[in-house]
Each structure stands twice: as C-alpha cells, then as structure tokens.
Amino acid sequence: xxxxxxxxxxxxxxxxxxxxxxxxxxxxxxxxxxxxxxxxxxxxxxxxxxxxxxxxxxxxxxxxxxxxxxxxxxxxxxxxxxxxxxxxxxxxxxxxxxxxxxxxxxxxxxxxxxxxxxxxxxxxxxxx
Numbered sequence: 260x261x262x263x264x265x266x267x268x269x270x271x272x273x274x275x276x277x278x279x280x281x282x283x284x285x286x287x288x289x290x291x292x293x294x295x296x297x298x299x300x301x302x303x304x305x306x307x308x309x310x311x312x313x314x315x316x317x318x319x320x321x322x323x324x325x326x327x328x329x330x331x332x333x334x335x336x337x338x339x340x341x342x343x344x345x346x347x348x349x350x351x352x353x354x355x356x357x358x359x360x361x362x363x364x365x366x367x368x369x370x371x372x373x374x375x376x377x378x379x380x381x382x383x384x385x386x387x
Contacts, residue, residue: 262335268344269322269368271351275299278314278325281347285333286310305331320383322353338369345371353382 270278275291279301282288286303288310294300297316302309308331318324327340334340337354345352352371356379368382 262330262332263337264330266327266332266334266337266340267354268325268337268341269319269353270325270344270348271322271353273323273348273350275314275316275323277348278323281344282312285343285347286312286327288312303327305333338371341369341371342375342377345373346375349373353380 279288279291279299282301282303283290286305288301288303291299291301291314294313299314299316301312301314303312304310308329310327310329310332313324313326313328315324315326325344332340334343336357338357341352341354344350350373353368354371356367356369366381366383368380369377370380371377
C-alpha cells in the first residue's frame with residue numbers, strides 16, 4: 260500500500276499535553292511549540308525523514324486538527340493513524356474515509372472510538 264502524501268486526523272476533547280506526549284512517543288517529536296492562538300507545531304522523524312506537525316485546537320466542531328505534513332509517517336493512511344491515536348489517547352478520532360479525490364463527498368468521515376469500533380459518518384451533520 261502506498262503511503263498518503265500527508266495525514267490529517269481530528270481529535271475530540273483531547274488534552275494538548277496528551278497529544279504532545281503521544282507525538283513524542285510515536286514520531287520522536289520535539290515538544291509542541293506555540294504558533295499563535297490555539298495553534299502548535301513540532302518536528303518529528305521516522306526512518307531519518309523529518310515530519311512537520313501542525314496542531315490546531317478547536318479547528319472543526321470542537322475537534323483538534325492534527326496534521327502530519329509528510330509521506331514518511333509510521334502510518335500509511337489517515338485510518339491507521341486514527342486507529343492508533345484513538346487507542347493511545349483514549350478519545351474519539353475522525354478522519355477521511357480514504358484518499359480524497361475530486362467528486363468525493365467532503366462530509367463523509369470515519370469515526371474511530373477508543374474501544375476500536377469504527378463507523379462512517381456524515382460530518383458536520385452526524386449529530387454526534
């Protein structure tokens with residue numbers, strides 16, 4: 260499976276300190292640094308490749324956006340990253356259903372819960 264060019268997931272009600280600790284463990288990231296109001300950034304690495312990371316708190320419906328701007332993450336897809344994040348951080352995580360293509364429904368997401376359950380949802384109209 261080919262890796263995505265970048266990974267973006269959305270975290271529900273997740274403390275920034277827990278995100279910071281997970282990033283340090285998952286991609287050897289430096290501690291998060293402030294980048295403005297509710298924005299953080301860091302630089303991690305995997306297999307000698309740098310992984311720039313941007314965190315935006317309350318980016319969408321109260322969810323925190325976590326964006327890995329690199330194809331060199333330990334996860335090949337957004338779904339793999341969301342599954343690990345939900346398990347490690349103990350929070351609901353949402354991500355795209357797959358690689359987005361023009362014509363795809365932009366409101367269809369995968370909801371991943373800490374217990375490992377997953378379901379496709381319409382977001383922001385999911386009523387969740």
